[in-house]
Amino acid sequence: MSTVLHETTTAAASTGSTRKGLREGAFGHARALACRECGHEVELGPSYACPECFGPLEVAYDFPNVTREEIAAGPANIWRYKALLPVPSDIEQSPNTEPGFTRLLQAHNLGRELGIDTLWVKDDSTNPTNSFKDRVVACALSAARELDAKVFACPSTGNLANAVAAAGARAGMKTVVFIPSNLEKPKQVNSAVYTDHLVAVDGNYDDVNKLASEIAGEEEGWAFVNVNVRPFYAEGSKTLGYEIAEQLGWRLPDQVVIPVASGSQLTKVDKAFRELVALGLVEDKPYKVFGAQATGCSPVSVAYKAGTDAIRPVKPDTIAKSLAIGNPADGIYVLDICRRSGGAVEDITDDEVRDGILLLARTEGIFTETAGGTTVGVLKKLVETGQLDPTLETVVINTGMGLKTLDAVADRVGPAATIAPSYDAFVASGVL
């Protein structure tokens, strides 16, 4: 039974603090957990909600001087940025899935199609379990280890479950993944292949999430990646921003388009850009951040268009299930970042999501999941509506792999013709 992982919230000393029982440097250069709403600080540990106002806790650091050369000398995965993450300096000695440093592709064809001069795709479909979730889970696994967790767990419908189950297997930890019982069989297999402990819950995703929160509050020794170790987990998304800047030759793009589910990834990419500027690793410059949602679950986009900060929760109804969070915890921060930077939040229909998947596949040879179809489709809409400047350098983030959401386009593609096995039949088919 772990005593370290029992959640309490002790105020952090002004010099920063880590709970008893943890080794020195367990969270690298992290100083404390700070509330994003009211600034209240608590010691580093398995806490995720501010004891004063329930606001989200975020990792605060005392960063050392870091040079481009030190980073470039690191491994070709997220640990090249370990000095900027809440992980120990010996993180590479612990088995993990070593995600990250995925390709940044110049999308000449898609750019031409959309009329964008310089367009890049940050392609996270090539991560170990084929989504960006491997990044955040790697950081969560480090925190779970340092906190002496006995069980590694998450509530999820897809990408996160895959990433947690695989990382837990690699780490040799007991791993429990909670899913809605009506989840499609292929998605269940994608997680169950890594763990015997796939738990199907009679209910929807929000019910599963609620159950996970309740278990995290009652059971000691459990590390739920997106619940009680969420502050550490969420930091993993910063590496998307670091990599974009490094792969562009240590500079920030003019515009970046990011899908919005909880909103966490978008806020962390922005945080990464600001950290790089503060550390002197890139030149300060204006950049615009755009958020992408599917209309069937678009509470942030609706609030953006209404000019309000009040995000009304919705019951999701979209094929973009990995974006289907009806009550996005970081939505308010997405609004702030997109407005402050001169960007926008936009949404598209499910048909446009499917079109986005096919557009990216047929212009750049990248088969993206529904979240990526949403992002590409929103990029197109942003150009068409004049909200995104096509003369500025733009990066679009592809968060995952289309093989996970085959159903979305299965009825839209197929054989152009079915012919007899003869040359004449081929000529007659009109495919030439």
Add this chain to the structure above:
Amino acid sequence: MAVSVRIPTILRTYTGGESEVSAEGDTLAAVLDDLDAHYAGIKGRILDEAGALRRFVNVYVGNDDVRFLEDLQTPTPDGVQVSVIPAVAGG
């Protein structure tokens, strides 16, 4: 109307460490008032200065988020479970 209220970790300092307590009231607002009468200050952690649910707290009556019901005026029938849970971003 007696209901059972599940208390999140960060509010258990108010309930002496108890994770589940009883309260009276036929609406969520009345239940929170009754909770505050027994555990002074707890309501101010769940509601903001304007008396509305704090942005980052979810309250469920049974299995339903009260934001989809009648918010603080959501009825709390005898024996129902009320759960107070920090908002969690999913994945």
